[in-house]
Amino acid sequence: MHKRLLIFPLLLTLFLLLAACQPPPAPTVAPPEAPTPTAVLEPTAAPPPAVTEKVVISEVLGGIKGNNNYEFIELYNPGSAPLDLDGWSLAYRLGTSEEDIPVYQWRGKTLLPGQGHYLLARAGQDVGVTPDAAFEQALNTFNGGLALYKPDGEIADRLGWGKAPEAFTEGTAAEAMANGVSLERNPGGEAGNAADSDDNAADFTLQEAPHPQNSGSPLTPAVAQRLTIAVAAPEQAEPGSQFEYSLLVGNETGQDVHDVVVEFLLPAGLTIGDLPANVSASDQDTILWTLETLADGDEATISIPVTLPWTYMTAVAHSANIQAADWPDVAVAGPAITAIAGGVIPVATARDLQGAELTVEGVATMYTGGYYAGGGNTKFYLQDDTGGMQVQVFGGEDVVDIKIGDRVRVHGEIGVYRGARQIVPILVPDDVEILAKATPDTIPAPQPVSIADAATDKETLPGDLVQVEGLVSRVEEFSYSYEIDLNDDDGVTLGLYVDKLTNIGVEIIETGKLYRAKGILELRDGKLQLYPRLQSDLQEVFPPILLITADAPNTVQPGQTLSYAATIFNHTAAPMTNIRVEATLPAEGVTVESISEGGVQEGDAIVWTLPELPGDGAQVSVTYTATVSELAEGAILSDGFSATADQWPEAAESGELITFVGDTVPIWAIQGPGASSPYVLDRLSVKGVITGVFPDLDGLFIQETDTDDDPNTSAGLFVNLSQVAGQPA
Template sequence: MTKRKYILYAMMALCFIGVIFVFAPKVKAADDHIDDHIVINEIYPNPNSGGNEWIEFYNPTSADIDLSAYTIEDGTHKPKTLAGKTIPALSYFVIEKTAGGFSFALNDDGEILILKNAGIVVDQVVYGKWDDETNNPDNNAPVPAQGKSLSRIPNGSDSDNDKSDFRILAPTKDLENVLPVYSNSIIINEILPQPASGSADEFIELYNSGSVEVDLSGWQIDDIASGGSSPYTVPVGTIIIAGGYLSFYNTVDHISLNDSGDSARLIDPNGDVKSEISYGKSNRGQSYSKFGDNWQWTTALTPGGENILTVEIQTPDQDATILTTDISGARSQPDGETVQVTGVVSVTPGKLSSQYFYIQDGNSGIQIYNYGKNFPALQVGDEIQVVGELGSTSNERRIKITQASDISIISTHPPPAPLSTVIDQVGENLEGQYISVIGVVTKTSGSTFYIHGSGEIQVSIREGTGIQKPKMRVGDTVEIAGILSQYGDSYRILPIVQSDVKIIKSSGLAKTGPNIWIYFIISAILSWTTFQILYRKRKS
């Protein structure tokens, strides 16, 4: 063999090794959310009178970054160049809506901001109700009120989920975003949803269980999340003394508690819910009050004082009828019908929601709902008997119970296995059941993704399940198990445990993680073997 051919083969072997490194993706530690590039760190879209909108960038790296090729744009896609600017390491840069800054307007109720370097997206933030069908609105950051900013917490952290990355805080322009600490000793203690004297006398009472007074300036009182009344902001200078009570009436806070069921929430200025209580149908003239770890209706109204339990004795309704049927039969009944069904628990309360769980029998499944979150201790596989009223929410059937005693545990069985099916067979007949399907990822964003097989369906991972979404990309083949839930006119799968989300075939050619070294070792062995063979032939 000629010397030229020998060199050629050796070079081909080295190139083969190089390809492994060039195309293998760089793997960053899963718990390392401090990014290696500039991030959009704080947004001020709704300034106080006379103020300017602004956007703050942060450089979390150890090197200065030249912004010559960088642009920032909103949903109108009219980029503003950042040329001529440099952000020093671990420093900030703010651009305002002024003559020399950006010209687009940040929408108060929702917007998208895109930071690009030479046309390549470096960072993107979406807040409010913005939905351009390229992102999942469920993962959008919240909308800041006037005079508040949208801030990354921790400072510079980026998990690619805007809802979890951003908090509504007081502006910290050109400074580190820091989450203030607020008292945990303030609780909702008593609520009056249906006063006999009229709605003006509705009240929500707070209690300070701590040993020091607490300044409630900027705290908020609200009813049910994502709906209902507008939140009431506690005025500056409002103090609740240690061991003291403070009541807020409808005439002041304008919080209207629904007679048919609602929630009351206390929210600190960070946006964290410090105390929350939900109730079902209210009793006229009675308050819902806290007694130790429990809540009960009482005829003794005690705003500004310690709760007193006095119970009104009620006569059972002798005319009430209960239809005993299987789950499929119950699903066919009209809303308002009282039914008794038996089924096996497929997911426990708190996994998908604190207010509901699911049961199934051999043929059908259904959601079991309680507004006040009152359930007995349940395990997956428990066979239970449920008595409740049929209802619907967003076109999904449910059985509504009023108290934990509406559920009786009959026996315990192994956890049910998912029913294997195909996407185009998903429908009313499978709603509420634990199913599994195989499909190809068509879209992925945050905790939600879509898969296509014989049809397309959404997969949504709930925080309560503790499931860590695997790194996936469009084109991956996945096997998904979970509860089939209906929302409006569409169906979705809600996984329950980590093993419910499996990638069974990756669409990428490059390998990642520890497997890189396996391919490197194999390549090295093949290259060395080739070298030895060529060398021996040359010697002979």
């Protein structure tokens, strides 16, 4: 009758014993006497297993009908003690070749059980038994050879079949395999695979029912009295998640055993959680569990909690073993394989997983259609708490529509284009899923960074939505973009790339002015650049002053109402009091109709007195309307608005306002006397005589018939028709 001793209690734990590694019969109810007492030992490193030098190739399959990739290579240890395969390697040759083709090399401690097997299967193939490891090299069914090398380069075993390479054959080559027919070393089956006369033809037999065995398969020949160990783990888990390895050990030796040490090798990349009191980690990847006594017939179990890395990988727990001071043999567990896949990967982690197919999720920081992505394509950016990334959607133009603030999940492959890390959806549009539409609350805020960091940090900032501030030192136009340079106080320069697809106007931006710029910081050909997205991403930063701006319509018809408006800004840090705003009325041609609250007409001016205006950019607006005379013609001129305050006695002025009577603005006025037009970003109509058509420039030139005779203005104007359907051919 078996007794079961639970060293570490588990709730609802399912032991997933590997195929061909069967548990003992279901235990009966234990008698009422107390279980064998178990004491906790100070953990010590497991003594090295006895070394046997004999390892042979025991079975090979080169494919089945309809699937040439259904292949495996099996090794056998005819000795009683396990052997560490660290440093060993396996090579393959075609029948006529003298060149070794690497099949597999063992790195790190890897135990092949005494009288046990080790299974290599072709990657991605299910051969019915969990493989200990996988290989990529295809095998030829009809001719070829394998050689097993020791760490010192000596060949430990060779197997040649069919027209085999002489260097990889012992004696006479074995018969050629056929689809679904393996070569198995004699005697085979439950009798093991120990035959080794140094003649492949004599030692191997064609096996029509291949029987792959791994390190957890029953020992052959069977051993009645033994220690047992099995490791169970989930077959799949998501990156960043947690699970537990379950270790189950048993004593079937026929006697109590003492000073028991169980060794578990943690797969690389996993992090150990809190361990039970009698379990310790001797180094980063070796866990030791000690038992003072394990009574005959008893079983014990523990759980090893682990946290998975934020990456896709396959975690293989192998070579777990149990030994006791008063029992000669070491038992080895079969592999426990967990595929770490699925789930959502943090963007910062995903950026480094080049070539991986994965899923990311975040808030869109850039809309589709604003950055050039190639014909028929589109792209956008998303960002989570860890970082941002470009999403390049091939074939996504007019199919994928993303707005800033949308919450988006993207499945695709990670890659690099001109230095920018990106994810490329595989199925378009299915792999781009909008989880939630943008709302005012979901619009992402930029991360303020210095120009120095934005210009140099190529590790953590690319792909992120950031905000910088600096003096404009260059504004230049190109065919498809504008470029702006911002400098900090130390002379460090950050380039801004303004894609013309964003429809951002830069005409009002002047060198020497302080600007605050927002956008996506990205690497392009090794250089960091900021990519603004919206007109509002480029904002002038004003000195601490009282500022007033004013606006009036560009054109008006006789008899219509004309509206004037002014906005007063307090860019100082402190509030201002008793703000006086004055509007100078046009000298002729209009009659005042209405005045906004607080304003009164005083002769040829309208005056507003405002009690207080807070600081830090606070603003307030005033307006008035006037009716244009039926006899008005030419232009209606106003000296504009001015403002003063107790703290700002010198008047801030808006400048002159001009409104043309009719429906067009003269070319000379559009050109203006300065370096840039006073009508930048305004919508207006103009008329003139066509003087030249230039299809290569997507436009034409017009010229006015009546001019102002000012040598500082121009009578000609280029009309860009690139955004107009039916432009001249």
